[in-house]
Amino acid sequence: MTVSSKTGVPGISPGIKDVSRARAKLSGTTSTGFKSLLMASPLIAVLLFFLVLPIGMIVVVSFWQATEFSIIPAFVLENYEFLLGSDVTYRVFLNTLKYAVITWVCTLLIGFAVAYFLAFHVRSLTWQITLFLLCTIPFWTSNIIRMISWIPFLGRNGIANSTLISLGVIEEPVEWLLFSDFAVILAFVHLYTLFMIVPIFNTMMRIDHSLIEAARDAGASGAQILWNVIIPLSKPGIMIGTIFVLTLVMGDFITVRFMSGSQSANVGRLISNDVALLQYPSAAATAVVLLLTVLIVIGILLRFVDIRKEL
């Protein structure tokens, strides 16, 4: 038996040729490139205007000069020099990264577990869809409202503390529940877990169930199937969810402000403070550095997993 098994089906390739020839005749062969460009032009225009132009503006402004009362168009590096020369910047970036990593771990664990349950333990499609929609219900309200609603729950005399006291678990109210890193991360996890569930659920739904039977046929236990089959095949979804969560957390400023009671800082708050003080060039420089940081992180992540399979 030979290795290659190319039993071509005659009759198919001529058919394809005919179709492409007819298509070429319709469009006129020389202008095909121009025509496809023309067809893509609305999207190109939208992206240029709403994506490239604003970012370009930010980059330009980041080189401008600013004093307490004026902004001067120029090309100076003093914004970057100040930013990179201050150890506050490094502490804030580190803090942002800390939030991102802890939130990522929590959302990944919860998101993976929920997606796994939906995809492999809920048998009927109707129930899968119902439960999945149930997961999205919190998203019917604004995320600021969802965030603020934690405050009466976690506060010094909030529901959590009074319940714990009445149960006798603690004697005095716990202080770190609200206006702390704990509160910030809790809010992040609450807000962004869905962004992990959706892509992971999506990849898991595409895993052929006969693969799991094949693994069981080979003697694999539940944990071995999870580790050797399901996790590797869910990687693209995990990666997309990771990108969502990391970029959302690293770009956030409002959650940190509300939930830490303005006691913690992240890069977003650095930028928003600059903007509040009308220090646009400095804010722009911080934004550029943040953008580059996020892009580098995503670039590193994409080296590990090919997410194009998913798109």
Place this chain on the structure above:
Amino acid sequence: MSHATKNLELVSVTKRYGDAVAVDEISHRFSPGSYACLLGPSGCGKSSTLRMIAGHESTTEGAILLGGQDISHLPPAKRGTAMMFQNYALFPHLSVIENVAFSLKIAGVGRRERHAKATEMLDLVDLAKLSGRLPDQLSGGQQQRVALARALITRPQVLLLDEPLSALDPFLRVRMRGELRRLQRELGITFVHVTHGQDEALSLADEIVVMNAARIEQAGPAREVFNAPKTDFVARFIGNHNVVALPQGAFAIRSDAVELTEQVSGAIEAVVTQIEYQGTHVAVTSRMSGDQNVIALIPDHLFFEHPTNPGDHVGLTWDETKMHKLNG
């Protein structure tokens, strides 16, 4: 590499899904070291039967014995069976060699040892050269051979194949047929092959088990099933048979036993309705009294000596000894 093979036996195996009966108290003993085909139309319970033997489906009632031991409550990997899935179910993220070595990896065999054993298996199916590829870089026939190697690496007593050839194109299907048969002979283990194609079953099987409506209709050597179908259903499903109702009862007559003549006494009167050229033969369909269609398979040289056309009146004759009485 032959094994001491054990008997596989089904004892009143039943599968119910709620009220629906998928497999209804079937009992059968597969002879050890043989190639058996479970043949039947879709929904007849043949796949459920196979999956119950494999352990991917629980039995509602009855026992599955392998070497005298009831395996119906054991997990799939403990049964001494291995399954080859219809769509091959290769792990898309693992290379060919890792796919084949998967069960050894699960069992905790070291990398070098499991690769050596997997290479041995890949040699058996002539694929050692492609061991580093991913499944989607292989053709359908190659994927199938990887699936075979993966199933065989556990040294099963019984290999279960779920419509293994249905995803292949016709030329490859014929070639893989020969390949499967060769492997079965070399390994000397029992193959149980599920198919809905009678030509596949006839060409491969030592033993054919025809199933219909959750029951076994007939089981026996391929030639016996073909030449002596017990029921109307088997005669029709196995193909190349005419089922005619005569005053004495229902009979099956092989299409190639029917001869066309002039309308003479002793011959059955019929009108030709359709002519189909099949290369070596010509299939002449004609309608006899009682609106019964009879197909006569005439060798092409005989047909073209005396060609007939649709609408012609002809006589049908056959040797009385070729008539086979059907039950029921």
